[in-house]
Amino acid sequence: MKIKRIPALLATIGVALLVASPIAAQLKSPDDVKTALRLLVQVSNDFKRQITAKNFARLPHENMEYHEAADALRAAVKDEPAAFKNKAETRLKAAVAEYQKISDMSANAPDADKLMAEHAKAVAAMNALFDLFPADLRPDPNTPPGRGRGPAPAAN
Secondary structure, X not given: OHHHHHHHHHHHHHHXXXXXOOOOOOOOOHHHHHHHHHHHHHHHHHHHHHHHOOOHHHHHHHHHHHHHHHHHHHHHOXXXXXXXXXXXXXXXXXXXXXXXXXXXXXXXXXXXHHHHHHHHHHHHHHHHHHOOOOHHHOOOOOOOOOOOOOOOOOOO
16 A cells, blocks of 8 residues: 555655746746857857957956846846746856856956866856756857857858
8 A cells, every 4th residue: 555655655745846936937037048148159259269369458348248137137038936036046146156256356367277176166166157047048158259149150
C-alpha cells in the first residue's frame, strides 16, 4: 500500500515545484523582458569587443549603456510578484557591479587580460540572472550584433 502512495507523493512534489518555479510563472511583460535581456547581452558583447580592441576609453560608456539596459529590465519586471522581483534585483545588482568593476579597472590599470578575466566573471553573473527567466526569452549570446535593425542582408 505504501508503494502506491510514493508515485502520488512524487507527482504532488513535482507539481508544487513546477508551480513555484519562475519558468512556470507567466511574466506580465514578456516582450519587454526579452528586449531588456537582449540589450544586456548586446552591451556585454560590446564590452568584450572594446576590450579585445584595447579601446579602454570606451568602457565607461559601455557601462552607462549596461546600467540603462538594467533599468529596462527593472521596468519590465516591476509588476511581477515581489519574491521574483527581489531575486531578479539581487542578481541584476551583482551583474551591474561586475560590469562597473570592469569600467573602473579600465580607467586605473588598462590591462586587456585582466579585463577579459573580469568580463568572464561579469558574464557569469549575468547568466545567473538569465537563469531566472524562461529559456525562450533568453537571447543567444553568440548572435551577431544587430541592435534590432532587422535581419542581416541576404548573401548573393
